[in-house]
Amino acid sequence: MIKNDIALAIEKKTDFNRAKAMSIVEAVLESLKTALTGREKVEIRGFGSFKVVAKKTGFGRDIRRQKQIRIEKGQRIKFRPGQELKTLLSKPKSA
Amino acid sequence: MIKNDIALAIEKKTDFNRAKAMSIVEAVLESLKTALTGREKVEIRGFGSFKVVAKKTGFGRDIRRQKQIRIEKGQRIKFRPGQELKTLLSKPKSA
DNA sequence: ACTTCGATGATCAAGAACGATATCGCCTTG
DNA sequence: CAAGGCGATATCGTTCTTGATCATCGAAGT
Incomplete structure (x- = not known):
């Protein structure tokens, strides 16, 4: 979609x-x-919520050289589906 | 919000x-x-994308009894912010 | 419909998140 | 406004995910 x-x-x-x-x-x-x-939390009942959280992951990988690279810390968006959405997903796709 | x-x-x-x-x-x-x-992937340019992925995590924890519990596999929704959103988040909150 | 520009995928390691349940807060509704 | 119901949180282990870069596919706009 x-x-x-x-x-x-x-x-x-x-x-x-x-x-x-x-x-x-x-x-x-x-x-x-x-x-x-x-950085405001978004909460939609029945759908889900978005929350901005500080990320602490600090390592990545450079494919070309296949070596580790330092990654700056930043913000991440965490999405959590609400109850209704979770329930819908529990059903066998073609509910 | x-x-x-x-x-x-x-x-x-x-x-x-x-x-x-x-x-x-x-x-x-x-x-x-x-x-x-x-289970359709939703992709919105500039905002982000939602993708439904099968989760394989199969163990959890019961806080009351502090013991492991079996967790049924199911579907998870993965949200990935788009470039614009990521860029906005890179800025110091009160941009 | 075509072009453009963005998003996805893969990789490797380390860090992070998920999972259930009870309780409290808070959104939602009458 | 008040009541009701949903969402968030904490715990601890295991699994997954992120992270950058390049090429390709696809979304968006003309």
Whole structure:
């Protein structure tokens, strides 16, 4: 699924045209981006939650030279599915 | 940030009332849920991607009794932030 | 539809997360 | 506003994941 597919879904659920649906989808995504950029935790009941956590992993691998390389620490986004989503995933795909 | 906050953002970006904005947000989330439930990969450029992967972890811990417990295998959702989001997170919070 | 630019995949090592359950906080709803 | 239900947390072991880089596929835009 890509952004366009989501816009299509909105288009069906509302009376907007594709362009408008798309802009709405982007607005939602941008809201999430803004929140996460501010390192704010995003919690959506029934769907899941995004949390920004400091990452401590400090090593990586350079494939060309096959040697370890130092990696700067940074931020990571942790996504945890909510109960509903977990339940849905527990079912055999074609539920 | 919670669902209501996202609806607020939509409310500002459009001319909808809170209720309509909320229903739209839910429509977006439901689209994502549907896709993920079907084990479909969701890829949104600039934001991130969700991928459903089979988890093999098979052991856990019961806190009360402090003993190992068997854990059924299942599905996990992996979220990977896109380049834009990663870039934003690299900046010192109050960019 | 085509072009462009981004995302994925692979690798190796080390660090991190997940897993269940009980409790508390807090989001959600009437 | 109050009540209800869901989500987060902690524990400890095991497994997985990240991390960068290059090529390729695919998403997004024209």
